[in-house]
Amino acid sequence: MNRKVIQIVSLMAIFGCVTIGFTSCSKKNPNSPGVEFMPDMYRSPSLESNMAYVKIVDGKETIDTLQANRLPVAATIARGFIPYPYPDDTTGYGQAGRLLHNPLEKTEANIMQGEVLYGKFCVQCHGNTGQGDGLVALKLPGPPPSYTGPVLMALPEGKMFHTITYGKNLMGSHASQLTVNERWKLVMFVQKLQGKLK
Numbered sequence: 090m091n092r093k094v095i096q097i098v099s100l101m102a103i104f105g106c107v108t109i110g111f112t113s114c115s116k117k118n119p120n121s122p123g124v125e126f127m128p129d130m131y132r133s134p135s136l137e138s139n140m141a142y143v144k145i146v147d148g149k150e151t152i153d154t155l156q157a158n159r160l161p162v163a164a165t166i167a168r169g170f171i172p173y174p175y176p177d178d179t180t181g182y183g184q185a186g187r188l189l190h191n192p193l194e195k196t197e198a199n200i201m202q203g204e205v206l207y208g209k210f211c212v213q214c215h216g217n218t219g220q221g222d223g224l225v226a227l228k229l230p231g232p233p234p235s236y237t238g239p240v241l242m243a244l245p246e247g248k249m250f251h252t253i254t255y256g257k258n259l260m261g262s263h264a265s266q267l268t269v270n271e272r273w274k275l276v277m278f279v280q281k282l283q284g285k286l287k
């Protein structure tokens with residue numbers, strides 16, 4: 090090996106040792122990871138959606154309890170969101186039955202989309218034809234009532250929508266899974282199963 094190569098290698102070794110020596114430990118804080126060359130890479134500046142995250146303020150780690158997902162400003166609503174005015178109680182149920190009507194047109198396409206949604210969200214309890222004989226219904230303490238029984242045949246569409254929105258007894262709320270229009274399409278398909286729509 091010629092002298093130049095030996096010199097370069099030893100310089101690199103010395104530089105490496107010095108770098109490690111300066112950065113590996115700190116007398117002030119034995120738990121410190123040392124100098125961070127690229128803190129952004131160790132501590133992503135992105136905010137956590139629902140939890141506290143670590144923030145460096147004046148070289149000190151602080152736990153920032155602010156979260157990225159903020160609560161909406163009081164008395165405001167999200168763009169495109171229409172609040173549902175009927176409360177989740179018997180009064181709201183009654184009002185929905187009297188005042189709430191399907192805003193969608195009863196078209197073949199809407200009913201077909203309702204059928205697809207029914208196959209994904211409802212069939213397991215209510216069964217293919219709405220007789221309350223789905224596979225999950227067998228495990229329930231009591232099966233869902235038949236759509237063509239006297240009680241549900243007399244049920245106004247607003248009450249159906251209300252129940253799909255909030256749930257009722259053993260049936261859970263579907264408001265977070267289904268948009269308002271999707272819920273109305275389901276109401277239409279239930280009416281189709283009842284023989285009320287052609």
Ligand code: HEC
Nearest residue numbers: 210211214232233234248249252253257258259260263275
């Ligand atoms: C976990 C099983 C289950 C699922 C899933 C389910 N239901 Fe129900 N559903 C029930 C039961 C049980 C009842 C009877 C509630 C009662 O009156 O106590 C019911 C009642 C109803 C009623 C009558 C509501 C009323 O006000 O009396 C309608 C309409 C209905 N379901 C439609 C649907 C639709 C549409 C879906 C799919 C989005 C669905 N259900 C999903 C179990 C279920």
